[in-house]
Amino acid sequence: MDFMTAVRTCLSKYVDFSGRARRSEYWYFALFGFLVGIATSVVDALLGTSYDTGSGGLVNTAGSLALFLPSLAAGVRRLHDTGRSGWWILIGIIPIIGWILIIVWFCTDSKADNQYGPNPKTGPAGYEGGYPPPPPAYGSGQYGG
Known part of the structure; x- marks a missing residue:
């Protein structure tokens, strides 16, 4: 999955807590959030809306709130995708140990088909061609070529 597809997917599923997300989808969206944070901080600095307390400015706070649910x-x-309940995300509340566990789990490879759906890398069990199936090749006769 490329950067733009991952961002588009995560923003279109902004409140969809079901299903699975590949590593690339998650980490590209995390990169997008980081880049949005930098851009909104620069806009805050240019507009003079940043606070002296070290917290984010007005635009940065709005950007962070917009990306929170996605x-x-x-x-x-x-x-x-790693076979864990979504409630495990709350372990991130625990400083250091919880953060390390979350990062390790987010870096773990996809598991086989589980109760949350088919493996997004390979599709349903037994399907050998990847997921989703590729379109037919040109000249295969399916399109008259």
């Missing part, structure tokens, strides 16, 4: 949903779907 990021949470992507994290839950990523945990589903």
